[in-house]
Amino acid sequence: MRSLMLAALILPIPLAAQTRSAAAPAISVDTLKSVTQELSSDAYEGRAPTTPAEDKTVAYIVKRFQAAGLKPGNKGLWTQDVPMVEITAGNVAPYVFTGGKAPVSLAYRTDMVAGTYRVAPKSAVANSDVVFVGYGVTAPEQGWDDYAGVDVRGKTVVILINDPDWQTMTREGPFEGRAMTWYGRWPYKFENAAKHGASAAIIVHDTEPAAYPWAVVQSSWTGPQLELDEKGDHLDQSQVIGWMQRPAAERVFASAGKDYAALAASAKVKGFKAVPLGLKMSASFDNSIRRQASKNVIGVLPGTTAPADTVLYTAHWDHLGRCDAVDGDDICNGALDNASGVAGLVALAEAQAKAGPAKRSIAFMAVTAEESGLLGSRYYAEHPIYPLARTVGGVNMDGLNIIGPAKDFVLVGAGKSEIEDLAKPFVTAQGRVIGTEANPERGSYYRSDHFSFAKLGVPMLDGGSGEDLVTGGTAAGHAAREDYVAHRYHKPQDQYDANWNWSGAVQDLTIYYGLGRKLADDTGLWPNWYKTAEFRAIRDRDRAGAK
Structure with a gap:
């Protein structure tokens, strides 16, 4: 789960844009509670894909989809197989850096973590030259290449997280300033390192x-x-990929006789040149490999007059499963992330089915392996059941608002698609206003399943309650958000709480309902990306082919 969307600056919508939609069937709070509580109970062991807990999770979601009134969404089946390979590292040796003032050994888990994308029984690099490549960005459109003039084939690259201009407090800059771009995300950095031949x-x-x-x-x-x-x-891909804590990196750079802070600062400037550190790095671990299909769960409310056109609602069902124990608890239950999103999916299915079929089909998809890199949604987008050229758009849900109603609604990645404009009247109808992301540097737009569809041209709404709570205002909203990130996000403490306030979730789900219904009933609507969006060209091509 990427961080939940939150707001800081409130932007009012002109009164002329305000319209009120027809009353929607009530969103069931009982459904939100029961589904979230069930899926986040210890009986589901944290819902890790390809474990026995997956079978129980999938069966429960299918049962709730059936009860909601949906039909099987994959040619008579409720599921889509997603071929997976599970790689588990064992006998992980420390990262060892030699050739400097003194050897530096980084301990697994506390100083560093290691993994690989390669399906091989062993991963190792030995005495690999170490190169600092700044932010590891190759962006031709910006004339920016952190790998320019250096050959890193067979070498170890050390990379900074986020974009070079992340400390710019505005959104102005080659990489959108404070807002993280795709270049700032860790999957991109590993992908680009591999393209340049880095061994680690x-x-x-x-x-x-x-x-x-x-x-x-x-x-x-x-x-x-x-x-x-x-x-x-x-x-x-690279033999070894991983992370190290900044204090560990500072020790490595000091051994090389380099000032970490000074080099990090130099990496922010266009024209930065990669810096060989004069060190050798060694790392190794064994891999146990298991191949097994996971499953996306798909239900559909078939359309009446335009059933070949599809509106999508998505949420990921998976979480981390068994994880590092905290106070003796080693189950990462994932109540907010994302049992609550699946609960929203079921509640929306109930509401849409109760309202009756729309002109277009409405599909509800609980996808697998979001926490492993959006794998379930990526597989569906690359192997769609409903052609993407005939997929109108939709809504992704990754964590609902359980802290109370908010005055604002935040559009994550605002300024990208026309689906945002279609959502705004439903926000205004609730007497709420559109806010902006409080923490665009977190790159939320690139951290959940809507991104898999966006990359292939389908506009999906990613939005929800901001920080300006009806009770307590922005101070209370911000405090609640930061408390969750610090103490529960991806930890065993993300557990169901009977005292959660679901009224804000109901507000947001009512917006999702109205938007989905409009997309499904207005057969003339084909929302596109704005002309400046990076996904516009593929949408134009697909729609031209569909016509």
């Missing part, structure tokens, strides 16, 4: 630019790791 790629963790503490990295990067099972076994 290590990202330096720093809490502010990463937008989450080391405990999140530790829990997410230890234990079984999943990847799509594809031809070639990902052997084009």
Whole structure:
């Protein structure tokens, strides 16, 4: 789950844009409570894909979809197989850096974590030259290449998290200033390192630019790791990928006789040149490999007059499963993240079915392996049941508002698609206003399942309650958000609480309902990306082909 969307600056909508939609069937709070409580109970062991807990999770979601009134969404089946390969690192040796003033050994879990995308029984690098490549960005459109003039084939690259301009407090800059772009996300950095032939790629963790503490990295990067099972076994990827804490990186740089802070500062400037550190790095671990299909769960409310056109609602059902224990608890239950989103999916299915079929089909999809890199949604987007060219758009839900009603509604990644404009009247109808993201540096737009569809041209709404709570205002909203990130996000403490306030979730779900119904009933609507959006060209091409 990427961080929930929150707001700081409130932007009013002109009165002329305010319209009120027809009354929707009530969103069931009982459904929200019962589904969230069930899926986040210890009986589901944290809902890790390809474990016995998956079978129980999938069966429960199918049962709730059936009871809601949906039909099987995959040619008579409730599920879509997603081929997975599970890689579990064992016998993980410390990262060892030699050749400097003194050897530096980084301990697994506390100083560093390690993994690989490669499906191979062992991962190792030995005495690999170490190169600092700044933010690891290759952006031709900006004339920016952190790999320019250096050959990193067979070497270890050390990379900073986020974008070079992340400390700019506005959204102005080559990489959108404070807002994180795709270049700032860790999957991009590992992908780009592999393209340049690096044998190992290590990202330096720093809490502010990463937008989450080391405990999140530790829990997410230890234990079984999943990847799509594809031809070639990902052997084009680096042997070793991983993270190290900033204090550990500072020790490594000091051993090389380098000032970490000075080099990090130099990486923010266009024209930065990669810096060989004069060190050698060694790392190794064994991999146990297991191939097994996971499942996306799909139900549909077939359309009446335009059933080949589809509106999508999505939420991921998976979480981290068994994780590093905190106070003796080793189950990451994932109540907010994302049992609550699946509960919202079921509640919306109930409401849409109660209202009766729309002109277009409405599909409800609980996807797998979001926590492993959006794998379930990525697989669906690349192997769609409903052609993407005939997919109108939709809504993704990754964590509902359980802290109370908010005065504002935040559009994550605002300024990208026309679906935002279609949502705004439903926000105004509730007497709420549109806010902006409080923490755009967290890169929320690129951290949940809507991104898998966006990359292939389908506009999906990613939005929800901001920080300006009806009770307590922005101070209370911000405090609640930060408390969750610090103490529960990706930890065993993300557990169901009977005292949660679901009224804000009902507000947001009512907006999602209205937007989905409008998209499904107005057959002339084909929302597109704005002309400046990076996904516009593929949408134009697909729609032209569909016509």
